[in-house]
Amino acid sequence: MSKPNSVNSLYANSQRIDAWCQYLFWANCIFALITTFTGGVVKEVLLSVQIIGALLYVALSSIDDGLFWYNAEMARRKNNIQNAYRVQLSELETEECYNNTIEPSLLKYATNTFESNFYSKFIAGKMLSKSALMALLAIVGLVVSGWVVSNGEALVTITQAVFSAYVIEDTIMLTVYKIRMDHLYDEAFLQFVTSSIKDEKQEAWMLSYVVEYEVIKAHYKVRLDSKIFSTYGQELKEQWSVIEGKMHKN
Numbered sequence: 001m002s003k004p005n006s007v008n009s010l011y012a013n014s015q016r017i018d019a020w021c022q023y024l025f026w027a028n029c030i031f032a033l034i035t036t037f038t039g040g041v042v043k044e045v046l047l048s049v050q051i052i053g054a055l056l057y058v059a060l061s062s063i064d065d066g067l068f069w070y071n072a073e074m075a076r077r078k079n080n081i082q083n084a085y086r087v088q089l090s091e092l093e094t095e096e097c098y099n100n101t102i103e104p105s106l107l108k109y110a111t112n113t114f115e116s117n118f119y120s121k122f123i124a125g126k127m128l129s130k131s132a133l134m135a136l137l138a139i140v141g142l143v144v145s146g147w148v149v150s151n152g153e154a155l156v157t158i159t160q161a162v163f164s165a166y167v168i169e170d171t172i173m174l175t176v177y178k179i180r181m182d183h184l185y186d187e188a189f190l191q192f193v194t195s196s197i198k199d200e201k202q203e204a205w206m207l208s209y210v211v212e213y214e215v216i217k218a219h220y221k222v223r224l225d226s227k228i229f230s231t232y233g234q235e236l237k238e239q240w241s242v243i244e245g246k247m248h249k250n
Helices: 007-035 040-085 106-148 151-195 202-220 226-246
Strands: none
Touching: 007 040, 007 106, 007 151, 040 106, 040 151, 040 202, 106 151, 106 202, 106 226, 151 202, 151 226
């Protein structure tokens, strides 16, 4: 369980909303399927439930984007700086610190970000198959709703279209996020490991790298799956230790 004064506790609020969105998504898919085999009052009830579920999904996603997720990400950004420079910008702390022993500096700040980049690209890759399946099911749900409803039930098709658009957009954003994270990681690996940080001019690059990483996260708003992190956490930690051991050695 996350401690009350931890950054993770802020992410927990966002994760609860995301869990509800997942429930609403699967419920919508199930009701859309059942609707194709029903009629009369039962069909009317199920169509109404689909409308309510789709609207709730969109509303909860919007609230999470504008409030809970933003607050958690803002706290994470501050904590990265706190850890990198050993300053206190907030009372919130992370329960697991960054795994490097570099002295407070821009180099430590960039290395913290490089570590986050390593984890982010891996977890995003593992999320792609599930996200693609959800997008496919959302499209099927839209097609089914357009097939079974009558002209007087156009609201179902409209809300299903909005709902499907949100789900499909999430998959597109995750795919682009993964591509950009891979590209950014490869660039950082070249600087940190292959070449090593030797030149003062590379300080400008490090600052640019940190900013670009944060911009990608803020723009695409990908919620990395905590279950994937839990499953692969130890393996990733060991892999990162090997990479970190090769840094600044050349």
